[in-house]
Amino acid sequence: MTMYNSLLLQDTYNNVGTEVLLFHDYSLMVLMLILVMFLFFMKIVFKSTKFMLKGYYSSELLEFSWTLVPGLLLISLGVPSLFLMYFMEGATKYDLTMKAIGHQWYWSYEINEFGGELAFDSYMNNEIQNSTYRLLDVDQHVELPYMTKVRVLVSSTDVLHAWALPSMGIKVDACPGRLNLLSIYSFRPGSIFGQCSEICGVNHSFMPIHLEFSDWNNFLKGIVT
Numbered sequence: 001m002t003m004y005n006s007l008l009l010q011d012t013y014n015n016v017g018t019e020v021l022l023f024h025d026y027s028l029m030v031l032m033l034i035l036v037m038f039l040f041f042m043k044i045v046f047k048s049t050k051f052m053l054k055g056y057y058s059s060e061l062l063e064f065s066w067t068l069v070p071g072l073l074l075i076s077l078g079v080p081s082l083f084l085m086y087f088m089e090g091a092t093k094y095d096l097t098m099k100a101i102g103h104q105w106y107w108s109y110e111i112n113e114f115g116g117e118l119a120f121d122s123y124m125n126n127e128i129q130n131s132t133y134r135l136l137d138v139d140q141h142v143e144l145p146y147m148t149k150v151r152v153l154v155s156s157t158d159v160l161h162a163w164a165l166p167s168m169g170i171k172v173d174a175c176p177g178r179l180n181l182l183s184i185y186s187f188r189p190g191s192i193f194g195q196c197s198e199i200c201g202v203n204h205s206f207m208p209i210h211l212e213f214s215d216w217n218n219f220l221k222g223i224v225t
């Protein structure tokens with residue numbers, strides 16, 4: 001997870017997050033390329049003491065290229081972006097299903113698997129002394145197994161919320177009366193944190209998300225007992 005004063009993006013826990021990170025770096029590279037080229041040509045034009053464009057009225061090659069090059073740049077951004085969008089949809093088969101329901105202002109979770117029924121509310125917990133995770137820790141977090149495809153059904157009971165996990169590259173709206181589907185898969189154990197990402201009222205910033213990925217034994221203990 002990210003720590004205070006961190007300038008970079010968070011470490012990722014799944015393939016989608018890694019791909020999102022790579023796409024971010026790539027699109028930033030394209031943007032920087034355009035910016036540097038633009039500034040470079042502006043400098044040449046403004047610093048020049050000669051009338052460089054005197055007598056220069058038309059050029060088919062120039063018009064063709066200043067249409068084609070930006071088009072190619074847009075395609076080079078659009079194609080990986082579309083691939084990423086379909087990749088984010090996730091698998092079609094899942095090992096587990098979890099429900100995440102947004103309320104003003106807390107999350108509640110339900111897991112009904114292997115004959116066990118688990119349902120609990122997850123409020124922000126500020127009573128932990130000297131916690132590194134200020135405003136991110138909750139009183140009851142979600143235990144999930146890692147290396148497991150989990151389908152998350154996201155909904156809301158009152159207003160729009162959004163279930164977002166930055167280290168997974170995931171964000172989905174929680175709409176009242178509607179079920180949104182999301183797939184998460186962590187390739188390593190650990191705690192990951194997120195927050196509601198839709199301005200949902202006065203305590204919007206105090207409804208964090210905390211998932212802990214551990215092994216199947218821990219998960220089954222939590223479910224069955």
Ligand SMILES: [Cu+2]
Pocket residue numbers: 102160161162196197198199200204207
């Ligand atoms: Cu919210």
